[in-house]
Amino acid sequence: MDRVGTVISKERRPPTHLNFEFYVEKEVTVGDFVVVPAMGGDIIAKVEVLEAYSSLFKEPEILRDERLYGLKMPSQMEVELSRIIVAKAKVLGVYDGIALNPPSIPPSPGEKVYKLPEHHLKRILNLSERGLYIGKIWGGSLKVVLDLDLTLRHHVAVLGATGTGKSYACGVIVEELLLKNIPVLIIDPHGEYWTLRNPSSNVKELESFELGPREFHTTVVSPSGNLRVSLKVSKIPAGALAEAANMSEVQEDLLYLAYKEYKPETLDELEKAIVKAGHERGFMDVTINSILRRIEALRELNIFSNQGVKLEKLLKPGSAVIMDLSQDMEERARRLLVGGLLLELFEARKRSLVPPFVVVVEEAHRFAPQDRETFSKTILRRIAREGRKFGVGLVIASQRIVGLDKDILSQCGTKILLRIDSATDLHFLNPLLEHTSFEDFRRLPHLPRGVAIITGVSLRFPVMVRIRPRMSAHGGGGESLWRSMRLVAQSRVEEN
Numbered sequence: 054m055d056r057v058g059t060v061i062s063k064e065r066r067p068p069t070h071l072n073f074e075f076y077v078e079k080e081v082t083v084g085d086f087v088v089v090p091a092m093g094g095d096i097i098a099k100v101e102v103l104e105a106y107s108s109l110f111k112e113p114e115i116l117r118d119e120r121l122y123g124l125k126m127p128s129q130m131e132v133e134l135s136r137i138i139v140a141k142a143k144v145l146g147v148y149d150g151i152a153l154n155p156p157s158i159p160p161s162p163g164e165k166v167y168k169l170p171e172h173h174l175k176r177i178l179n180l181s182e183r184g185l186y187i188g189k190i191w192g193g194s195l196k197v198v199l200d201l202d203l204t205l206r207h208h209v210a211v212l213g214a215t216g217t218g219k220s221y222a223c224g225v226i227v228e229e230l231l232l233k234n235i236p237v238l239i240i241d242p243h244g245e246y247w248t249l250r251n252p253s254s255n256v257k258e259l260e261s262f263e264l265g266p267r268e269f270h271t272t273v274v275s276p277s278g279n280l281r282v283s284l285k286v287s288k289i290p291a292g293a294l295a296e297a298a299n300m301s302e303v304q305e306d307l308l309y310l311a312y313k314e315y316k317p318e319t320l321d322e323l324e325k326a327i328v329k330a331g332h333e334r335g336f337m338d339v340t341i342n343s344i345l346r347r348i349e350a351l352r353e354l355n356i357f358s359n360q361g362v363k364l365e366k367l368l369k370p371g372s373a374v375i376m377d378l379s380q381d382m383e384e385r386a387r388r389l390l391v392g393g394l395l396l397e398l399f400e401a402r403k404r405s406l407v408p409p410f411v412v413v414v415e416e417a418h419r420f421a422p423q424d425r426e427t428f429s430k431t432i433l434r435r436i437a438r439e440g441r442k443f444g445v446g447l448v449i450a451s452q453r454i455v456g457l458d459k460d461i462l463s464q465c466g467t468k469i470l471l472r473i474d475s476a477t478d479l480h481f482l483n484p485l486l487e488h489t490s491f492e493d494f495r496r497l498p499h500l501p502r503g504v505a506i507i508t509g510v511s512l513r514f515p516v517m518v519r520i521r522p523r524m525s526a527h528g529g530g531g532e533s534l535w536r537s538m539r540l541v542a543q544s545r546v547e548e549n
């Protein structure tokens with residue numbers, strides 16, 4: 054094993070079963086896992102703080118005197134010899150060769166500290182052999198492979214500021230799922246996922262992760278174009294329509310009655326049903342007319358039809374269905390589409406009409422806002438709560454952590470945290486990160502692009518991970534870039 058230091062015992066800060074300090078003899082960085090052999094087993098710890106000391110620079114006067122009186126400074130060699138690095142480590146547990154037991158014994162002062170060999174780290178973190186290959190431990194070569202079942206059953210949240218690599222990381226997850234033959238549905242408000250069908254040109258970097266370029270099978274659907282997604286009036290709950298049409302309570306009552314009594318299949322039938330039910334139940338003409346006007350406005354959203362593509366048929370093993378919602382449309386139409394289509398698919402899954410699948414929701418705060426009840430949020434909550442029972446996994450991505458439904462966020466057992474610098478977001482997130490240490494948390498605002506702290510059910514301890522390169526091309530990035538790509542994407546859909 055690679056020896057990196059020696060346990061010390063400072064006055065009033067002796068090693069305990071929870072924390073200890075060691076004199077650093079060889080390069081160690083914050084976040085490194087170390088091991089101290091002890092009588093009861095190997096004490097496993099994580100380096101959380103590094104402190105640099107030098108007896109020569111304890112007094113600031115030395116520098117003043119040098120400048121004022123030209124006093125000789127200590128030589129380079131003296132400086133180097135006086136320099137001491139002390140690491141503060143947090144004990145994670147005691148490894149007996151089989152299991153990691155809770156911290157119970159302090160390391161002895163004078164004991165040697167070693168870097169934890171990666172094959173041990175792999176076992177201790179509970180990494181898998183054939184799960185989702187997300188990246189490599191930051192500063193190391195250990196592959197971070199998350200257990201497939203555990204990760205999918207408890208859902209995933211990818212969080213971080215804009216441009217920190219969320220969509221890129223989601224793309225990595227999608228690739229891994231497709232490689233495992235799991236169907237994926239992507240809610241893609243920016244139209245950036247269609248590039249999954251093109252191999253990456255980043256061959257060199259891929260090689261360093263033992264990977265190669267690859268293309269994936271995708272089907273892009275959108276509210277316009279040939280593969281058009283649309284909603285069936287009969288499949289949308291009255292409440293969801295009322296929400297999208299901004300109806301009052303009385304209006305919603307009548308809508309509900311019309312639905313219940315006449316089971317309309319189209320907007321035309323719905324209008325007739327409203328007139329009939331309205332008259333039968335003695336609603337005022339102004340109410341009826343006002344609903345009709347609102348339904349007319351819904352019609353203009355252009356998302357209702359009985360001829361849309363059947364997503365159930367497209368969700369196939371190894372294939373990604375990308376719902377491109379980047380075209381100019383009202384946000385309420387986007388939300389209604391997402392809610393309606395996810396509801397239909399979830400119901401289809403409950404009846405085993407589609408294989409188990411994963412849904413990736415980009416910009417999740419738009420579909421599941423924290424401050425408002427929306428139909429799409431109700432459905433996403435249902436998937437977050439009941440998905441694991443029926444084989445529907447959820448991956449959400451968002452840069453607006455405060456604006457994202459806390460309930461759904463807390464259901465996400467794995468969190469991939471990219472750089473987060475908003476103090477409000479950090480404050481909101483803090484109570485949701487049970488296992489993340491204060492030191493890890495404080496590093497969130499400083500993470501470079503593409504580096505994440507991953508925490509949750511699929512890893513025994515949070516680790517810092519360099520996200521692996523994409524095997525297929527990444528479509529996100531600059532505004533002008535995705536605009537041009539979107540145009541290409543749309544023309545391709547039409548070619549299909």
Ligand SMILES: Nc1ncnc2c1ncn2[C@@H]1O[C@H](COP(=O)(O)OP(=O)(O)O)[C@@H](O)[C@H]1O
Pocket residue numbers: 213214215216217218219220221222502503504519520521522527529530531
């Ligand atoms: N893991 C990564 N490796 C290499 N480049 C990355 C990585 N993550 C992000 N990038 C680059 O950063 C840019 C922004 O990433 P993106 O995932 O689109 O950000 P956002 O967090 O806004 O979704 C991308 O264009 C991509 O080129």
Ligand SMILES: [Mg+2]
Pocket residue numbers: 219220221529
């Ligand atoms: Mg993005």
